[in-house]
Amino acid sequence: xxxxxxxCLLAMLLFLTACSSDQDGEKRQDLLPTIxxxxxxxxxxxxxxxxxxxxxxxxxxxxxxxxxxxMDGAVIGTEASYTFVAATLGEYFIKVKVTxxxxxxxxxxxxxxxKVDQLSENESAEGLIPINESMFVWKFPWTNINIPSGRTIxxxxxxxxxxxxxxxxxxxxxxVVAGPYLRQDVEEVSYVFDTDGLSQGKHTLLLTMKNELSExxxxxxxxxxxxxxxxxRAVLSQSQSLVNKVYEYMPAPGHQVNGYTIVGDFIHEGAxxxxxxxxxxxHFQKMWSVSLGAQGGYLIAGFDHSVENxxxxxxxxxxxxxxxxxxxxxxxxxxxDVNGDGLPNDLWYELAGSEYGTENCIQEYAITxxxxxxxxxxxxxxxxxxxxxxxxxxxxxNTHAYYWQxxxxxxxxxxxxTRLKDTHTYEGxxxxxxxxxxxxxxxxxxxxxxxxxxxxxxxxxxxxxxxxKTWDGKDANLQYIDFVKxxxxxxxxxxxxxxxxxxxxxxxxxxxxx
Amino acid sequence: MQLKKLFSYMLLSASLLTAACSGSDEAPEEEHFSxxxxxxxxxxxxxxxxxxxxxxxxxxxxKKVENGVFQRANGRKLGDTGQSIILRNGVAYIAVENSGxxxxxxxxxxxxxxxxxTTGTQIxxxxxxxxxxxxxxxxxxxxxxxxxxxxxxxxxxxxxIATGQEDSRGYxxxxxxxxxxxxxxxxxxxxxxxxxxxxxETDEMVRxxxxxxxxxxxxxxxxxxxxWVITDGGYSMEGxxxxxxxxxxxxxxxxxxxxxMDQALDSDEANVQIEMNxxxxxxxxxxxxxxxxxxxxxxxxxxxxIEAPKDANGRRHKLYGIGVNPYNGDIYxxxxxxxGQSGAVYRYDANGTLIDQFRVGINPNHFAFK
Numbered sequence: 001x002x003x004x005x006x007x008c009l010l011a012m013l014l015f016l017t018a019c020s021s022d023q024d025g026e027k028r029q030d031l032l033p034t035i036x037x038x039x040x041x042x043x044x045x046x047x048x049x050x051x052x053x054x055x056x057x058x059x060x061x062x063x064x065x066x067x068x069x070x071m072d073g074a075v076i077g078t079e080a081s082y083t084f085v086a087a088t089l090g091e092y093f094i095k096v097k098v099t100x101x102x103x104x105x106x107x108x109x110x111x112x113x114x115k116v117d118q119l120s121e122n123e124s125a126e127g128l129i130p131i132n133e134s135m136f137v138w139k140f141p142w143t144n145i146n147i148p149s150g151r152t153i154x155x156x157x158x159x160x161x162x163x164x165x166x167x168x169x170x171x172x173x174x175x176v177v178a179g180p181y182l183r184q185d186v187e188e189v190s191y192v193f194d195t196d197g198l199s200q201g202k203h204t205l206l207l208t209m210k211n212e213l214s215e216x217x218x219x220x221x222x223x224x225x226x227x228x229x230x231x232x233r234a235v236l237s238q239s240q241s242l243v244n245k246v247y248e249y250m251p252a253p254g255h256q257v258n259g260y261t262i263v264g265d266f267i268h269e270g271a272x273x274x275x276x277x278x279x280x281x282x283h284f285q286k287m288w289s290v291s292l293g294a295q296g297g298y299l300i301a302g303f304d305h306s307v308e309n310x311x312x313x314x315x316x317x318x319x320x321x322x323x324x325x326x327x328x329x330x331x332x333x334x335x336x337d338v339n340g341d342g343l344p345n346d347l348w349y350e351l352a353g354s355e356y357g358t359e360n361c362i363q364e365y366a367i368t369x370x371x372x373x374x375x376x377x378x379x380x381x382x383x384x385x386x387x388x389x390x391x392x393x394x395x396x397x398n399t400h401a402y403y404w405q406x407x408x409x410x411x412x413x414x415x416x417x418t419r420l421k422d423t424h425t426y427e428g429x430x431x432x433x434x435x436x437x438x439x440x441x442x443x444x445x446x447x448x449x450x451x452x453x454x455x456x457x458x459x460x461x462x463x464x465x466x467x468x469k470t471w472d473g474k475d476a477n478l479q480y481i482d483f484v485k486x487x488x489x490x491x492x493x494x495x496x497x498x499x500x501x502x503x504x505x506x507x508x509x510x511x512x513x514x
Numbered sequence: 515m516q517l518k519k520l521f522s523y524m525l526l527s528a529s530l531l532t533a534a535c536s537g538s539d540e541a542p543e544e545e546h547f548s549x550x551x552x553x554x555x556x557x558x559x560x561x562x563x564x565x566x567x568x569x570x571x572x573x574x575x576x577k578k579v580e581n582g583v584f585q586r587a588n589g590r591k592l593g594d595t596g597q598s599i600i601l602r603n604g605v606a607y608i609a610v611e612n613s614g615x616x617x618x619x620x621x622x623x624x625x626x627x628x629x630x631x632t633t634g635t636q637i638x639x640x641x642x643x644x645x646x647x648x649x650x651x652x653x654x655x656x657x658x659x660x661x662x663x664x665x666x667x668x669x670x671x672x673x674x675i676a677t678g679q680e681d682s683r684g685y686x687x688x689x690x691x692x693x694x695x696x697x698x699x700x701x702x703x704x705x706x707x708x709x710x711x712x713x714x715e716t717d718e719m720v721r722x723x724x725x726x727x728x729x730x731x732x733x734x735x736x737x738x739x740x741x742w743v744i745t746d747g748g749y750s751m752e753g754x755x756x757x758x759x760x761x762x763x764x765x766x767x768x769x770x771x772x773x774x775m776d777q778a779l780d781s782d783e784a785n786v787q788i789e790m791n792x793x794x795x796x797x798x799x800x801x802x803x804x805x806x807x808x809x810x811x812x813x814x815x816x817x818x819x820i821e822a823p824k825d826a827n828g829r830r831h832k833l834y835g836i837g838v839n840p841y842n843g844d845i846y847x848x849x850x851x852x853x854g855q856s857g858a859v860y861r862y863d864a865n866g867t868l869i870d871q872f873r874v875g876i877n878p879n880h881f882a883f884k
Contacts, residue, residue, distance in 0.1 A: 041763065041777030042813045093816060110816035112780065373774075 031392070031495070033098040034059040034378075035107045042109040046086040054109070055081040057370070059380045059390045060100055068097040080388070086113040136209065136216055137161040138189075139366060141416035146223045146339040146346040149195050153347055154471045155205060155220055156190035158366040158416065159384050166211035173203055180210070193222055200224045223339055231340035232480055233306045241317075241512035242284060243301035243484070246277040247344050249290070251405060252297030252415055252488065253369050253379040253391045255498040259400035260291070273407040284506040287319065292330060293403070294381075294391045294499045296367050296415025298487035300344050306336075306480040307509045309465035316463040316484065317454075317513055319505040320442025326433045329353075329440035330502030331418045333485040334468050336478065344483040349468040349476045353439020355420055357473065360436075365419040367491070371411045375401035381491075383419075389491060391499045415487075422492035424500060431494035439467065441486045442502045454513060462510065545586040547624050551575060552841060555606055555621075555882040556848065556859055557599040558875030559834075560592075567596030567610055568875035571624070572859070574844065579859075579872040584608075584617075587624035592617070598642045599882040602651075602666060606882055609640040611656060616640050618669060621884055628669035636671055637662050644691035644698060646714045654688035654700055661688055661700065663717060675717050677702075677710055692735040694768040699741055701730035705756065709733070709743065711771070723771045727762040727778075732787045736809045737794035740774070741766040744786045744799060761786045761801055763814060777813055784832035784850070785879075791864075792840035800833050804847060806866070819866050820847065837881025844869065848878030 036057045046052055058065070058080065069077035071094050076082070082094070090113055097106040138157045147153050157168075160183060167180035170191045178191055193205060205220040251257045258269075267279050280290045280299060292298060307315055318332065332351040335344055355361040366384040369391070378390040379402075391403060420440070424433045438445035441461055450459040468476035488502040553573045560567035569584040569592055584592040593613030600607050605627055608617045614637055616630035630637065630653070639656035645666065646652060652675070653662040659681070660674035679686050685704035692699050696715055702708040707728050711721040727745045734742050743764040748757030761782050765775035779786075779801045787800040799805045803818030822830045834857070835848030843864035850857050857878040861870040 036812060039778070040775070040813055041779055042816050043778065043780055107812075108816050 029102075031060050031100070031102040033061055033065065033100050033102075033105050035096060035098055035105060037107070037109055039109075042107065044084075044109060044111045046084070046111055046113050048086055048089060048113055048115055050086050051083060052086070052111075053081055053083045054094075056096065056107075057380060057382070058098060058388050059378050060102070060392075061098065062100070062389055063387075065098060065100045068099075070095045070097070080386075084111055086111070089113050089115065135161075136163055136166070136211075136214060138163075138209070138216075138218070139368075139414050140218060140220075141366075143219065144221045144223075144345060146225050146341075147193070147195060148225050148336070148338040148347070149200065149227045151347060151470070152192050152194045152196075152472070153222070154190055154192050154364075155207070156188060156364065157207060157218075158364075159368065159414070160189060160209075163209055164211045164213060166209045169208045169210070171206040171208065195224050198224050200226065225338040225346075228336055228338065228479055231337050233304075233482070235305045235308070235509075235512065239303075239305040239509075239512060241508040241510075243281070243507045244304040246280040246284070246299060246301045247483070248298070248300040249273070249276045249280045250298055250408060250413075250415070251291060251293035252295060252367075252413075252501075253371075253403040253499075254291060254293030254297065254501040255392075255394050255397040255403060256289075256291035256501060256503075257293045257297075257398075257403045258405050259398045259403075267405070270406050276405065276407055284504075287505050289321065289503045289505055292486065292488045292502045292504065294369070294493075294501055295419055295488050295491040296365075296369075296417055297501065298415070298417070298485055299504060300483060300485045301507050302337075302342075302344060302483040303509055305509070306482050307465070308480050308511060309468075309478050310511065311466055313464070314447075314462035314510050315465040315481075317506075317508040317510045318441045318461045318463060318484075318486065319458065320448075320461060320503050321505065322435060322442050322444035322448060322461075324435060324444045326431070326497075327435035327440075327443040327445075328433060328500045328502050329420055329436055329443035329489045330486045330504070331420070331489045332439075332441055332463055333417075333487065334465060334478065334481040335483040335485070336480065337482040344485070346483075348485065349470060349478065350418060351439060351463055351465070352467045352469050353443075354437035354445065356439070356469065360421040362419040362421075364416075366414055366416045367419075368412050368414040369404075371402060371404045379403055383491075390493075392493050392495075394498045397498055417487045418489065419491065420489035422490045422500065424490075424492055424494055426494045426496070429496060431497045433494075433497075433500065439463070440489060441504060543586075544589045547571075547580070547583060547587055547622070549573070549622055549624075549884075551884070553884050554837070554839065554846060555599050555601075555884070556846070556874050556878050557596045557608065557835075557880040557882075558857060559596050559877040559879045560594065561853070561876060562595050562612060565591055565594045565613075566876055567592045567594060569596070569599070569608065569624070570859075570874040570878070572861075572872065574839070574861070574870075577870050577872075579874065581874055583624045584619065587619075588626050596879075597640065598880050600643050600645075601882045601884060602645050603648065605666070607643045607651075607666060609643055609653070611639045611641060614638060614640065616643060616653065616664070616669075618666065630664050630669050630671065632662070632671045636660070636674065641688070642690050644693065646693070646698070650714075652691060652698060652700075652712070654691060656687050656704060657685060658688075659686045661712065673717065675712055675719060677719055678722075679706065679708065679710075682706055689731065690733045692733055692741065694735050694739050694741070697768070699733065699735070699768065701733045701743060703729050703731050703746075705729070707745070709741070709766070721771060723766065723773075725762070725764060725773070726776055727760065728757040731761075731785070734788045734790040734797070735768060735794070736790065736797075738809070739768045740809070741768050742788055742790070742797055742809075744779075744788050744801075746782055746786045763799070765809075779814065783830065785834050787836050789836045789838050789845075791838050791843055798836055798838060798845060800836055800847075802830060802833070804833065804836065804845075820845070820860075820862060823849065825852075834877055835879035835881065837883065839883050841883065846881050848874075848881070850877045850879075853877060 069082045092111045139159045169179035208217045333348045435444040438447045448461045490500045493499040556570040558568045572579045593610035595612035597611040618628040641654045644652045651666045663672040682705035687704035689703040698712045707725045709723040728748045730745045747760040761779045789798045797807045804820035806819035832850040834850035837846040845862040847860045
């Protein structure tokens with residue numbers, strides 16, 4: 001989050017400084033780690049000779065957090081997870097101790113090792129071996145897409161769990177095109193769909209995972225469309241520079257999500273996606289903020305015409321509220337309406353920024369947020385690398401029970417995209433969120449400048465369609481675009497300002513605006 | 515009576531019946547009691563079909579226990595299979611299930627003040643009594659598809675609430691009752707996985723809550739209006755089993771019926787039970803041993819608060835009942851030992867330090883604090 005005005009921020013900082021030590025203590029207590037075992041009762045039953053990796057869900061942990069597993073006083077592990085081998089019958093008590101900057105908490109679990117015939121027939125179905133530790137899971141950013149002739153797209157399975165030596169097979173239009181192979185034998189479970197040689201129209205790609213327990217298939221409908229240009233919409237005299245529709249508003253959890261103390265409720269409780277996108281568009285029309293929440297949260301908007309790629313000049317204008325000391329960069333994506341249905345269900349291209357291709361930029365990133373079980377709690381997350389963390393609950397900024405919008409629904413949601421390395425620092429009560437060089441929304445880079453023709457007070461961000469890249473890092477060479485997606489790029493939060501969340505105040509076609 | 519032990523009871527009772535029948539016809543004397551302090555009633559279930567339920571009375575100040583006080587004060591037997599005891603306005607109401615009786619005795623003299631009598635099978639096998647008011651109480655039943663309504667002052671039957679539950683293996687069980695606002699919640703124990711919600715203004719069942727595991731055995735309500743329910747998960751014994759014998763602990767929001775917590779506990783060898791302290795923020799749970807849990811904790815601790823005693827062969831005693839003294843937080847644990855011999859009661863302070871222990875009748879299962 002950032003200031004709505006410098007005054008507002010100052011007032012808040014003063015307020016924070018004025019907090020009594022009691023409140024500080026309470027805040028720190030509030031930021032202690034939490035531990036939740038996958039088996040809710042912390043009582044595990046294992047067959048003799050079996051192995052189980054125990055992966056608790058933690059909150060308020062980061063890369064500096066330390067873990068200590070112990071049994072009968074002896075340390076047996078220092079990782080976030082622990083694998084127990086049920087070698088001998090009996091009861092075992094295992095402690096896990098988790099330490100972050102605010103202190104240490106510990107919890108204890110019990111493992112009862114029993115003979116196979118002591119397990120009742122329906123025990124696994126009854127949940128003693130928890131479903132989330134044994135159920136096969138995979139995730140996909142999309143299952144239907146439109147792609148122009150001449151392009152390729154990578155189809156990839158994310159966050160695979162519990163495939164138990166399963167094999168993967170890709171089938172395109174009833175013909176096996178890859179596999180079967182084991183996951184450990186490949187870098188990733190993915191397939192590059194190439195339109196070359198394929199007819200226009202629908203093609204069905206299937207991914208099947210098969211192991212001794214089950215066979216699971218995911219279907220992808222891929223529509224091969226005419227090459228770009230078929231549905232290009234010309235700029236007319238009445239065309240407007242501002243986007244005319246917000247198609248999707250999917251904020252990740254954040255303290256400006258589902259309420260915000262400073263400006264009050266942004267969108268009423270119980271709102272639908274349709275209502276939410278309408279409110280977002282109205283905000284853009286007034287140049288008000290729309291927060292995308294934490295990493296992965298996004299908004300998709302479109303124009304009433306196709307926006308031309310000028311080749312070398314800027315094409316898009318996106319306003320945020322960055323400062324040199326406080327930038328919350330968002331990745332910008334663009335897309336063409338290649339099937340002409342007026343909906344953003346087509347291939348996306350990332351606009352490369354200064355970090356593209358460097359170690360600061362993690363592409364094909366996925367992050368799952370979990371709605372807290374209890375109100376007024378931090379929201380936990382886990383990413384595709386197994387990292388975990390939180391979006392902090394901060395009643396100073398937002399007193400609503402959950403930072404989770406109703407239309408997002410469910411108890412967990414996964415966002416896919418590109419992540420930028422978190423660069424913020426917090427020292428002596430002061431948060432520093434430095435910008436990257438250029439190419440990101442809500443980022444005080446070299447391309448975020450004042451143009452008094454538009455706005456005498458505030459600066460705006462300028463972006464080039466010519467920076468659009470295909471999934472494999474090549475220049476996309478798009479002639480035009482129809483849709484824009486902006487997505488929060490960084491994870492992380494600071495103790496006083498909360499989660500890093502990109503804000504968008506409007507998206508314009510620079511060629512009309514100027 | 516613990517259903518999972520039904521068959522072993524029957525075997526036991528066959529041998530005990532002879533003993534119970536012989537020498538029990540002597541003309542009894544009636545003793546005069548006058549217990550005015552804040553004593554503790556201990557109901558001893560006895561053995562099924564043996565007619566040897568009994569009542570003990572313990573004075574926590576003098577640490578003196580009087581066993582068999584019902585028979586001693588009244589010159590007659592308490593009955594067969596004492597299930598529950600509850601105090602109201604100086605009267606202790608005792609449900610004796612296999613005798614189909616609810617006694618009301620004076621809490622100071624232990625003399626019978628009344629007995630709920632019903633015609634036919636209105637009350638078949640009474641389990642628990644819950645007071646909606648001084649003149650209206652609900653009685654649950656092991657077999658009846660009705661919760662009976664009685665007037666505890668006059669010991670008369672007033673009516674019945676249809677539970678709408680179908681017979682399951684001959685049982686149509688309703689068990690413990692707790693009240694949150696105007697609604698009474700009861701758990702259907704035998705061969706069921708339901709909780710029922712009853713509107714005390716209309717005396718009608720208004721809702722069912724279905725659980726993920728079988729045989730909800732015990733239930734309490736906390737200070738936040740949450741129901742804490744423990745199932746025994748059925749039973750498993752030679753030649754017969756029902757479900758998986760894995761107890762589950764639930765926290766359920768009474769207002770909405772939403773299950774907020776569902777945790778599988780350890781396979782149980784005796785009797786699962788929930789008790790709560792007087793401020794209704796700490797749970798005591800029997801699951802082989804005794805566990806203590808704050809209502810805000812994320813799970814039941816894995817280490818027991820009080821461990822069940824073990825016999826010379828290392829076999830764990832069967833802990834059978836638990837009560838918490840509302841005046842000082844002392845914890846009373848009923849030990850059925852092996853179900854056959856006289857039981858024991860252990861009294862602990864709130865920190866789990868043993869204060870006293872004494873022998874009582876067979877299978878101590880329920881406590882009432884004056």
